[in-house]
Structures are given as C-alpha cells and as structure tokens.
Amino acid sequence: MEAGASAKGPPDGPHRIVVVGGGAAGLELATRLGDRYRDGRRATVTLVEKARTHLWKPLLHAVAAGSMDRAQHELNYLAQAHWHHFTYRYGEMVGLDRAAKAIELGAMLDDEGREITPASRLGYDTLIMAVGSVTNDFGTPGAARHAIPLETPEQASRFNRRLVNACLRANAQEEPVRPGQLHIAIIGAGATGTELAAELHRTVRAVVAYGLDHIKPEKDIRIVLVEAAPRILPALPERISDATTKLLEQMGVEVKTGTRVAEVRADGVVFADGALLPAELVVWSAGVKGPDFLKEVGGLETNRINQIVVQPTLQSTRDPSVFAIGDCAACPRGDGAWVPPRAQAAHQQASHLFTQIETIIAGGTPAPFIYRDFGSLVSLGKYSTVGSLMGFLVGKSMFIEGYFARLMYRSLYKMHQTALHGSAPTLWRTLAGLVSQRAEPGVKLH
Structure with a gap:
C-alpha cells in the first residue's frame, strides 16, 4: 500500500x-x-x-x-x-x-x-x-563511539575486518607490537560475550599462523572478558558458569567479574576504580533493550x-x-x-x-502462551560446549558437556533451519556445508 x-x-x-x-x-x-x-x-x-x-x-x-x-x-x-x-x-x-x-x-x-x-x-x-x-550500553561514556556491538551481521563483519587489519598492521610495522595493540576487551559475559571470547582465542592465533611471524601470540595477544555481575553467564545456572569459567581460564582468556566499566576510550576501557585496560578492540555485549x-x-x-x-x-x-x-x-x-x-x-x-x-x-481470544525452559547451552567453539537439559527429558536438570552438548547446541540451529526450509533442504544444506569446509581456511582472512 x-x-x-x-x-x-x-x-x-x-x-x-x-x-x-x-x-x-x-x-x-x-x-x-x-x-x-x-x-x-x-x-x-x-x-x-x-x-x-x-x-x-x-x-x-x-x-x-x-x-x-x-x-x-x-x-x-x-x-x-x-x-x-x-x-x-x-x-x-x-x-x-x-x-x-x-x-x-x-x-x-x-x-x-x-x-x-x-x-x-x-x-x-x-x-x-x-x-x-539492540545492545544496551546503559549510557556508558564512549561506548557508542568506541565499542562495537554485535546486533547485526554487518557489525559482526566489521569487527572481523578490524581484527584482521589489526593483525596485519602489527605484523607490518617495524617497531615491536605495543602494549594493548592486539588486546581485545569484551564487555558483558552473557552467552554472546562468552562464546566470542572462546572463538577469538582460537581464530586470532589461526590468523597469525598464516605467516604473520612478527606477532608472538602468547606475548602480544590478550583477550579479557569483563562482567559486572559476580560471575559470568549470570542468567544461567551456576554450575554452567563455573564450568565455563574454568575452561576459559585454561585457554588463557582473562575473566574479570564484579568489574564495572566507567568509560570506553579509543585506547581501551576505564573501570569504575579508575584502572585502564589497554585494548585496540572493544566489543559491547552487556545487556539488551x-x-x-x-x-x-x-x-x-x-x-x-x-x-x-x-x-x-x-x-x-x-x-x-x-x-x-x-x-x-x-x-x-x-x-x-x-x-x-x-x-x-x-x-x-x-x-x-x-x-x-x-x-x-475468527475474533476469538487466543490461549495463553506457556514458556518451557528446555535448558541452556554455551558453545566454546572447537574447545567444548557446556550446558544443561531440563526435566522434560530426564525428570530434572542434567548437566552436559563435550560432544553431546555440542551436538545439542547445533541441533538448535538445525531446528531454526528446518522451520524456514523444511527437513530435506536442511539435510542437504548440512551435507553441502561439511563438504565445502574441507576446502576453506579455518578462519576468514578478509
């Protein structure tokens, strides 16, 4: 019209x-x-x-x-x-x-x-x-200007380009990598921030492995996950939070809980106590509205x-x-x-x-919606997946991790694809994706 x-x-x-x-x-x-x-x-x-x-x-x-x-x-x-x-x-x-x-x-x-x-x-x-x-930055000074939210595919792609560019820039310069140059601060340790931290730990190192010999990953790359609540994944069961924290720390991801951000600057993040966390890249994933x-x-x-x-x-x-x-x-x-x-x-x-x-x-009153919590799953990329399945399967909450949890996590996306395409097309898309992955780099390089 x-x-x-x-x-x-x-x-x-x-x-x-x-x-x-x-x-x-x-x-x-x-x-x-x-x-x-x-x-x-x-x-x-x-x-x-x-x-x-x-x-x-x-x-x-x-x-x-x-x-x-x-x-x-x-x-x-x-x-x-x-x-x-x-x-x-x-x-x-x-x-x-x-x-x-x-x-x-x-x-x-x-x-x-x-x-x-x-x-x-x-x-x-x-x-x-x-x-x-959309992302809720709670009016934090500098967040809208200097932090990248992850609301749209365009924003996600923009962050990835900045990440690859930062690695190329650091590798090409004559002087050593300066402190903070390849540091990434992720504000908000909900599912998005936590999963991003784990994925980045692997993919940044994979980018460097494609010939960026000037960069020393263990020395130059730092990923810090910041959460204002007392623990990461505050909306999920404590057991999932504890297991995920342990896995992240084993990878080398730094986890800062009970830490509030006061300002985001071009050179990093300022905490409420005045401390500065140097960071070339800042992602804001601390809340929605x-x-x-x-x-x-x-x-x-x-x-x-x-x-x-x-x-x-x-x-x-x-x-x-x-x-x-x-x-x-x-x-x-x-x-x-x-x-x-x-x-x-x-x-x-x-x-x-x-x-x-x-x-x-027909002009009638629809039935009330009843929400059923089928559990919570958090993917840590190729490292692990942790989560819980609720009572509709086992009579009570059941903690799961590893291959079975990863399979359940992937099934959520397959359910979405099936709703959009049907069962047979989803199966063919899955098989085609498995074939194409064999001929591509493990990370996006452009």
Whole structure:
C-alpha cells in the first residue's frame, strides 16, 4: 500500500497479517503462515524488515571471530517470501496508527542517499511486532563511539575486518607490537560475550599462523572478558558458569567479574576504580533493550528497556490486535518472572501464535502462551560446549558437556533451519556445508 492509500481493507476480504521484524521469531512465523495461507483467500501475510538478508542471531559471535562465513548461512528475504507465499516489504517501521490500523514506514535510502522505497503506510488486521533487541550500553561514556556491538551481521563483519587489519598492521610495522595493540576487551559475559571470547582465542592465533611471524601470540595477544555481575553467564545456572569459567581460564582468556566499566576510550576501557585496560578492540555485549522507536510507538505500554508489555496471550496490554513476540516483548510467566530474551523463547512464541492464528482471525481470544525452559547451552567453539537439559527429558536438570552438548547446541540451529526450509533442504544444506569446509581456511582472512 503506497503513501496516501487507505489502510482499511474490505470487510469481506482476507485477514491482513503483518509481521514486523525478520529475526528468528518473525521470519519463522511469516514462513509458516505464508505456507498455510498460500492462496491468499483466508489471509494475507506480509513481513516488514529493513534488512535484505537474515542470519540467525546466535551465530553472530562466530562471524565476528571469523570462524564462520556469513554468506553460507544468510537467507535472502525476497527469495524466502517467493518460496513460501508471503510478501516481503523492504522498509523500517517508524510509527503506528492504531485507530486506522496501519503502520508507518520510513523512506529507505541507498549508500549514496538516493531513495529506494518511499515513506508509506501499510494496513493490518493483526499486527505482530517481532523487532528483536539492540545492545544496551546503559549510557556508558564512549561506548557508542568506541565499542562495537554485535546486533547485526554487518557489525559482526566489521569487527572481523578490524581484527584482521589489526593483525596485519602489527605484523607490518617495524617497531615491536605495543602494549594493548592486539588486546581485545569484551564487555558483558552473557552467552554472546562468552562464546566470542572462546572463538577469538582460537581464530586470532589461526590468523597469525598464516605467516604473520612478527606477532608472538602468547606475548602480544590478550583477550579479557569483563562482567559486572559476580560471575559470568549470570542468567544461567551456576554450575554452567563455573564450568565455563574454568575452561576459559585454561585457554588463557582473562575473566574479570564484579568489574564495572566507567568509560570506553579509543585506547581501551576505564573501570569504575579508575584502572585502564589497554585494548585496540572493544566489543559491547552487556545487556539488551528494545529498539528506541518502541518507547512511544502508538501509545503501547512499554517497560524501562523499551519492550512492549504483553498479556499471557502475547497481545499488547492496550490493543488486542497488536501482538509482540521475541526479545521486544515483556511477557509474564506464571511464577511472577518474565520470559527471558532467548532464542528458544522466540521460537516457542512464534510456534504458539501459529497455532492460535485461526482463533485470532475468527475474533476469538487466543490461549495463553506457556514458556518451557528446555535448558541452556554455551558453545566454546572447537574447545567444548557446556550446558544443561531440563526435566522434560530426564525428570530434572542434567548437566552436559563435550560432544553431546555440542551436538545439542547445533541441533538448535538445525531446528531454526528446518522451520524456514523444511527437513530435506536442511539435510542437504548440512551435507553441502561439511563438504565445502574441507576446502576453506579455518578462519576468514578478509
């Protein structure tokens, strides 16, 4: 629907489902709904997304470290929409008119500032917000300017380029590698920061091994993982945190817990006690929040970190025709806690809405969403994987590590791929990936 067009659809026309955000939750839901309503008579499905391609967010740390080629794992939204019978709308949501049941999209520009798509409005009968989360730097001075977040594939690739460039620069200079020149500070020891630290320990050394003889890894390379909480992985069981800390320290990764960052500078990180940690590269992964535009969008209720507050049915508290799923949703649990911003929660919420969509179209009240914690897994690259499986398998929480844990970790991604492509294509992609890996360097070098 172009700018100026009416947002109102015909009363006897198909139900207009609009999903905003093509992350794990939004893309899985749009794909499954598109397949269900492929003829467009009962309902139409539109996915609004400002990116051109999709990459499963838990893979970003591997892209940043250089241990994964993003091109092999990215999915093109336009092609996915064609294959699965939904409409892909390239654009960024900037406003919501709940009275007219329409979202407002801003104009999209290319790198030269030329308009690609104009500002427009898009009508809906059911709106599903799945815009994910962004990094929360808590207003720390210098963080926005000097630290790189890992929210998008572009940011992950940017970090990897800076990492390789830093190694090439240090190897080419005549003077010895200066203190801090090849130091990496990772702020925030949640899953992303912890997994990145382990991957970087291996990949930086692999880059150096390709002939950068001027660099002495044990002397010149330093990776420091910084966490304000008393332990790393504070949202996960303590046993996982302890096991992961032990593995990281055995690798040589420095772990600083109970340490708050006061400032990020071009030459490193300043802690609350005034101490300076020299670092050429700083990654910020210490917390998430909803995108800033959610704060006042359409008068919906949001919490202090910009998440849309929803009822157990995933309907927003102020409009039953607006739903929110994934990291951008503040969803209550029966025990008084909130559903955590994790990939498994986004997947479960997308699956729940898929099962409830006929009730929604018919004007009924959808069933409440019930979150099930299937456990926690943390990948330390080729070194190890640790985690726990919850009671749905063994009657209680079971700690796992090593090969079995790594297999379970990989199965999470395969579940996502299966939701997007089906079982047979996922199997063929897996086999093709195994073959191609044999002919490629172990790390990305450009």
